[in-house]
Amino acid sequence: MPAVDPILLEIDKLITGSRLQEVAFIAETDINERICKMDTVLKELRPGAYLLGTGSTTVGIIPLTVDEVALGRSATTLEKPIDAIIDYTATDTMYFAPREVSRSHAKVIRRIIGSKLEYVVVDMKSTCGTFVNGMRVDPEGDGVVLLHGDVLSLGPSQMSTYMFYTVETA
Secondary structure: OOOOOOHHHHHHHHHHHHHHHHHHHHOOHHHHHHHHHHHOOOOOOOEEEEEEEEEOOOEEEEEEEEEEEEEOOOOOOOOOOOOOOOOOOOOOOOOOOOOOOOOOOHHHHEEEEOOOOEEEEEEEOOOEEEEEEOEEEEOOOOEEEEOOOEEEEEOOOOOOEEEEEEOOOO
């Protein structure tokens, strides 16, 4: 085996160690404590629709307060930047190169149908696909209407996932 730059070994060690620490933290924290923390936060959300980042590359709460929210990732140093504006980026570059999230991957469109708001996820012709509840969104189609509790995945591995979550007006 050719000599490996020690800095690369250290980077790999840091990446691997941080992921293992994250899993250990989850495993060591009581499920009731985790659920209680989530419940406390979600009860503070204002009425509306949200994407709850549930994957290792998507953690966070995205309020869907505009007519279109674009999802993707930043360009790596091996890629040319694109002109598309990405509102929320997944950090799908564990080893500095992309795995399955495209730079311009999907968008969630808010539209009014009668007197109700509807949210539709559209695949932006991503490389690895967009999935709702495990079913691939047709990149040539009109998208898939999201319902409370639907799981949106950028790519098939479910590493970059969101849950569509709605809070009704009291």
